[in-house]
Amino acid sequence: MSDPTPASTPVTIAVVNAGVSDPSSTRLLADRIAQKAVDTLRESGTTATVRSIDLGPLATDIAQGIVSGMPNPKVQSAMELLARADAVIAATPVYKAGVSGLFKSFADLIDNDLLIARPVVLAATGGSARHAMVVDEQLRPLFAFLRAIPMPTSLYAAPEDWGSIDLGKRIARAAQELSVMLRSGAGRQIADSNWGGYQHQFGGNATRAQRSLDDVDFTTDLMRLATGGSARPQGGDRSDAR
16 A cells, blocks of 8 residues: 655645525535635645535536536536545535435536545534434435545534534534545545546446537427426417416
């Protein structure tokens, strides 16, 4: 096994934020985690750069990618940012006792090989402490399927947590776990190994790559809905359409 990553090797952390409010508590939590991770890495001699992927402005593009099966350039740029990142902070609001549909739709577009052995901090926000287990019950299995490496400490913030010392302690613990993983270089060694039998990057989308946006009919009712339009009435008297 090769030596751990030198402390001086810079790293990049991608923050995936599914918060859509302004201001967004999800974005606030993600930023706090990212800042603590940067500070923790700096203390150990490692420079970290943070790159943010805000899903709100990409909502229509993500919907198009789900329907067409081909991410457009904006979504593809986000995927390339993920591919270049050494670690990920994934943060989503909780709606209806589950992760954000926007977050899940974006995750559905991630190639199965893109995040192999990538360290990930899992985080969520919600209106009640009742939903705290959503992070471990839904986000953790999702990233396990993608063969990423979720950190042991997951983070959830309800309104009453923001003034709590305990939230800061959990953020610090998750940041320390991420720092250890990044400095060890274990994730990269696993992903780059030739004994793991992993597919080449973006292998899961190989057949899709043979198609282009010119092959997609954006005038269908499904595509019109996905891009924010309305479906045409289906037959009968148009005055009866609702």
